[in-house]
């Protein structure tokens with residue numbers, strides 16, 4: 001089975017990370033890291049604990065503080081289809097942009113950039129400051145794909161799930177993983 005590393009941080013939009021986990025784990029082995037703030041927002045927004053995510057089939061949870069984890073090493077991460085941070089807080093974005101590793105998520109993102117493993121950051125904040133925008137440009141120039149958590153409306157969504165699936169579908173598009181989560185333009 002192919003592998004993906006999914007990181008959930010403490011930006012609003014825990015539902016994006018949770019839905020990605022559900023969809024990806026049907027076809028991939030998913031290594032999961034949740035930051036301390038990510039854990040708080042997961043509980044706040046979805047009422048979920050880490051144990052519920054860990055219980056899903058094909059999902060392995062890594063401790064965010066464990067810098068000895070296999071995903072901290074380029075020799076292991078080169079085998080992954082990609083690293084996705086969803087949702088990505090401005091704090092984690094800043095860490096990735098500056099190359100400062102305070103946890104395993106930052107380290108895995110740094111390794112993805114140096115090894116040219118696709119790195120996708122589903123950023124969420126509103127409005128953006130100049131610092132946020134500069135950090136996005138820095139990670140883009142270093143090879144990351146920056147995806148704003150902003151759904152389109154041309155598929156005429158009626159339910160929250162359709163809005164979420166549009167954004168999750170765009171993340172899968174960037175990983176070149178086939179899906180039918182949203183209706184493509186004039187298809």
Ligand SMILES: Cc1cc2nc3c(=O)[nH]c(=O)nc-3n(C[C@H](O)[C@H](O)[C@H](O)COP(=O)(O)O)c2cc1C
Nearest residue numbers: 009010011012035037038044089090091092124125
């Ligand atoms: C309910 C809640 C919502 C938050 N939403 C955002 C957000 O949308 N974007 C953001 O950058 N930070 C947001 N934060 C703040 C981050 O959680 C905070 O900056 C944290 O230090 C991020 O740490 P992490 O990147 O390690 O997860 C939110 C915090 C809480 C408690």
